[in-house]
Amino acid sequence: MSAHSKSSPLTTYFAVWGALLVGTFLTYEAAKIDLGVFNAAVALTIATTKALLVALFFMHLKGASEKLLKLVVISTVFFLLILLALSMADYGTRLWS
Amino acid sequence: MAAVHSEAHGETHNPALLHHFATEEQQRDASSFGMWIFLATEVMFFGGLFCAYLIYRRWYFGDFAAASKSIDAFLGGTNTAVLICSSLTVVLAIWAAQTARRALMIIMLLLTMLFGLAFLGIKAVEYKQKFDEHHVPGASFSFEHESIPGHPDQYANPRHAQIFFALYFVMTGLHALHMIVGLGIFAWLLWMAWKGRFTPEYHTPLEIGGLYWHFVDIVWIYLFPLLYLIDRHP
Amino acid sequence: MSMATATAQPVERVNYLNKEYGVWSWLLTTDHKRIALLYLLSITFFFFIGGFFALMIRLELLTPAGDLVQADTYNKLFTMHGMVMIFFFLIPSIPAVLGNFLVPMMIGAKDLAFPRVNLLSWYLYIIGAIMMLHCMLTGGVDTGWTFYTPFSTAFTNTKIVEAGLAIFIAGFSSILTGLNFIVTIHRMRAPGMTWSRLPLFIWAHYATSIIQILGTPVVAITIVLVAVERTLHLGIFDPKLGGDPLLFQHLFWFYSHPAVYIMILPSMGIVSEIIACFARKRIFGYSFVAISSISIAVFGFLVWAHHMFVAGISVYAALVFSLLSYSVAVPSAVKVFNWTATLYKGSIRYDAPMLYAFGFLGLFTIGGLTGLFLACLGIDVHVTDTYFVVAHFHYIMVGGALMGYLGGMHFWWPKISGKLYPEGWARLAALIVFIGFNLTFFPQFILGYVGMPRRYYQYPQEFQVLNVLSTAGATVLGVGYLLPMIYFLWSMRYGKPAPDNPWNAAGLEWKTPSPPTTYNFEEEPVVTWEAYNYDEIDAAHKEEVPVAG
Numbered sequence: 001m002s003a004h005s006k007s008s009p010l011t012t013y014f015a016v017w018g019a020l021l022v023g024t025f026l027t028y029e030a031a032k033i034d035l036g037v038f039n040a041a042v043a044l045t046i047a048t049t050k051a052l053l054v055a056l057f058f059m060h061l062k063g064a065s066e067k068l069l070k071l072v073v074i075s076t077v078f079f080l081l082i083l084l085a086l087s088m089a090d091y092g093t094r095l096w097s
Numbered sequence: 098m099a100a101v102h103s104e105a106h107g108e109t110h111n112p113a114l115l116h117h118f119a120t121e122e123q124q125r126d127a128s129s130f131g132m133w134i135f136l137a138t139e140v141m142f143f144g145g146l147f148c149a150y151l152i153y154r155r156w157y158f159g160d161f162a163a164a165s166k167s168i169d170a171f172l173g174g175t176n177t178a179v180l181i182c183s184s185l186t187v188v189l190a191i192w193a194a195q196t197a198r199r200a201l202m203i204i205m206l207l208l209t210m211l212f213g214l215a216f217l218g219i220k221a222v223e224y225k226q227k228f229d230e231h232h233v234p235g236a237s238f239s240f241e242h243e244s245i246p247g248h249p250d251q252y253a254n255p256r257h258a259q260i261f262f263a264l265y266f267v268m269t270g271l272h273a274l275h276m277i278v279g280l281g282i283f284a285w286l287l288w289m290a291w292k293g294r295f296t297p298e299y300h301t302p303l304e305i306g307g308l309y310w311h312f313v314d315i316v317w318i319y320l321f322p323l324l325y326l327i328d329r330h331p
Numbered sequence: 332m333s334m335a336t337a338t339a340q341p342v343e344r345v346n347y348l349n350k351e352y353g354v355w356s357w358l359l360t361t362d363h364k365r366i367a368l369l370y371l372l373s374i375t376f377f378f379f380i381g382g383f384f385a386l387m388i389r390l391e392l393l394t395p396a397g398d399l400v401q402a403d404t405y406n407k408l409f410t411m412h413g414m415v416m417i418f419f420f421l422i423p424s425i426p427a428v429l430g431n432f433l434v435p436m437m438i439g440a441k442d443l444a445f446p447r448v449n450l451l452s453w454y455l456y457i458i459g460a461i462m463m464l465h466c467m468l469t470g471g472v473d474t475g476w477t478f479y480t481p482f483s484t485a486f487t488n489t490k491i492v493e494a495g496l497a498i499f500i501a502g503f504s505s506i507l508t509g510l511n512f513i514v515t516i517h518r519m520r521a522p523g524m525t526w527s528r529l530p531l532f533i534w535a536h537y538a539t540s541i542i543q544i545l546g547t548p549v550v551a552i553t554i555v556l557v558a559v560e561r562t563l564h565l566g567i568f569d570p571k572l573g574g575d576p577l578l579f580q581h582l583f584w585f586y587s588h589p590a591v592y593i594m595i596l597p598s599m600g601i602v603s604e605i606i607a608c609f610a611r612k613r614i615f616g617y618s619f620v621a622i623s624s625i626s627i628a629v630f631g632f633l634v635w636a637h638h639m640f641v642a643g644i645s646v647y648a649a650l651v652f653s654l655l656s657y658s659v660a661v662p663s664a665v666k667v668f669n670w671t672a673t674l675y676k677g678s679i680r681y682d683a684p685m686l687y688a689f690g691f692l693g694l695f696t697i698g699g700l701t702g703l704f705l706a707c708l709g710i711d712v713h714v715t716d717t718y719f720v721v722a723h724f725h726y727i728m729v730g731g732a733l734m735g736y737l738g739g740m741h742f743w744w745p746k747i748s749g750k751l752y753p754e755g756w757a758r759l760a761a762l763i764v765f766i767g768f769n770l771t772f773f774p775q776f777i778l779g780y781v782g783m784p785r786r787y788y789q790y791p792q793e794f795q796v797l798n799v800l801s802t803a804g805a806t807v808l809g810v811g812y813l814l815p816m817i818y819f820l821w822s823m824r825y826g827k828p829a830p831d832n833p834w835n836a837a838g839l840e841w842k843t844p845s846p847p848t849t850y851n852f853e854e855e856p857v858v859t860w861e862a863y864n865y866d867e868i869d870a871a872h873k874e875e876v877p878v879a880g
Contacts, residue, residue: 010189010192013188013189013192017181017182017185020181021178021181024174024178024321025174027321027322027326031322031326031328031329031330032329032331033330039328043323043326044322047318047323050318051315051319054184054311054315054318055311055315058185058187058188058307058311059308059311059312068130068517069130072130072133072134073137075545076140076141077140079141079545079632080140080141080144080147082632083141083144083145083148083549084147084148084151086633086636086651086652087148087578087581088152088155089647089651090577090636090645090648091152091155091156091645092155092645093645093647093648094644094645096645096647116441117441117442117443117444117446117519117850118519119855123518127445127514127519130513130514130517130518131444131445131448134544137545138506138510138548141544141545142548142549142551142552144548144549145548145549145552145553145582145585148582149556149567149582152575152578153574156573157573234564234565234566235563235565236564256572257572259572260566260567260572260574263565264567267565
């Protein structure tokens, strides 16, 4: 059973908040640099980092003593990726034949 | 989850404990778990839109880049910052509840709602811009002579650009709808906080409402770079 | 149901049925058992409606010419038959009726985790159902239950948006039920009820709930996109704008394939309970059966494009999906083998629930195997969109899911109503259902194989004999379905009162009175025994014989 939600110290909250704002600024600036096909990867990496920060610290996923919630998140992301990946298996290979 | 529930049996317990639960901890865990599962459904709900978006972005990259360049990334970035601040005020409101700081809790809840309203206001400004530029899909849609970023001699295909804008409006519109629902939830939480319903021992609705709000924030964290920043090379 | 009579009766024990009377005590109930009955009434009503459409289809197909209805009307008939049967009967049926009733009791809980959400679920179903009824009465839909674009978005004039909205709302009912079950099974199990002691019925509903949670939202957003395209002309699927109609199919089938596992998994859970009880044995390979339920849920999400093999997807994607579709059959086969092994050296009784379970074993196997035929690209090219496919899915949905549902209704009827149904009539009805079913649908395999397309209201003369057989079978099947409705109702007034455990079955639900009290258990049970401990039960009841109606 998970314990009563622990409150993270305020410093953690403000640190995460700062990191999120910095990440937003970085995303904005990185889009102006021509990285070719890696622009999308950089943008998604920063976005995923920000999302993880929100989920782990603001939504207290890190403090959850049971693995259950993490399993829910991972499973959901897994099936979303299945939707994206297997659809792309069709769209990505249509012009091959 | 916070129904005032009086029971006519011998136990003395928190009136918020519902009858079919054995302990308050079980009730709190169940409520939190239920909200996480609901958020999982929301991920898949938005996920279908992201799937459509990714497929067409890949197919019509140049046209999408041109269309993306025409929406205001500064406003979008500002909105991202606004939501990030609102997520901070949410966790601070919960911390205030946990440490019995009623006034701070109420202030933080109010700030959260103000940030949410600011987000919607900025969104409205963006939508108006698109309307004025005839970028709203439909009979009056027009996207002529917009060059593809990086290929100044090529014009974007207006039909493909219209798909971008269709996805833009559906995705940000659905997100805004979720924001409005979130504002409604927080109005209710604010009212409960005002009435003194939250204590360090019981503030589950705050936690659950907070989870929902953070999720809406996360969706925007992905929407911003995908919609606004496809190609911003000068 | 309590019936006061003139003769001296013992004081009627308070149970969930007679605790309160009055319409509002039912419409505002949060008791999972009452909500289950509300669902029972609702889905039975829609079963009749869906059945009516089936009857009209089979009547038209008695003759090769299209002479009963016009082509457009026929399109509406098979569309409404599919939509009603899938969204308003099959998907809710077992989870919302038997699941709602039994899940808390099987795990030793007083109710589901969120009783008010449970009631909300039912109201959402009713709202969606009323919308669908209105849609049907004011013109209906003619796209097939699959709503393919661009016909549904750009060309048809029928009530797509209204039907879509009805399904959207009913979909939320489904999502909330799944959410409730997952939280309940994780958080509300009685002390000692470990995962490995859970009845397989619970494992099946847990797996079903995972699918409901993850799949339904995708079809929900797809419906939104179709509605948006029709009303606001935001053309995501419109080829004129460079959109891809096939994208609709990808998003639609991402849910609708797992949806068929929503329809079959609960039925498999019921079959496990029935076979264990009527063979007096623990299910062979319990953990394999439990894990196979989860595997079906997971693998079921990986195969959706096998509905699109001839639609224009890339042949490489088709190869991948074909391979994955073969693999999804494995966990189902694991179950069939384990059930069969359970029967070996069991003490078999042929009560009505067991007859339905046997029917399930045979018919589901046929349906599943023909699914493998369809997974083979070379065969699928020839039989897709023919009656072969129609027969395949009816073998699973009707021969499988519906048989399991009927078996479960018979098995738990004494618990639900406190009365015994008439066993002789029940066995007869099971036999009629089995015969009628095969007569209806086996000819359709042949029809499909020799080339009769589905969704056509006329066909070449040489197909008539098989069609007539199929329609005749449908009539017999209808009789078979009417009988339980009649004798279940009859039993509520005239049936013998049921003992707490008429089958001497294992499971916590049988440790409650028949019918149970509102909060199920006087005291929270503490579980110290394994699931399906029939050897212990039979040792303790050596002299007793299970009571028949």
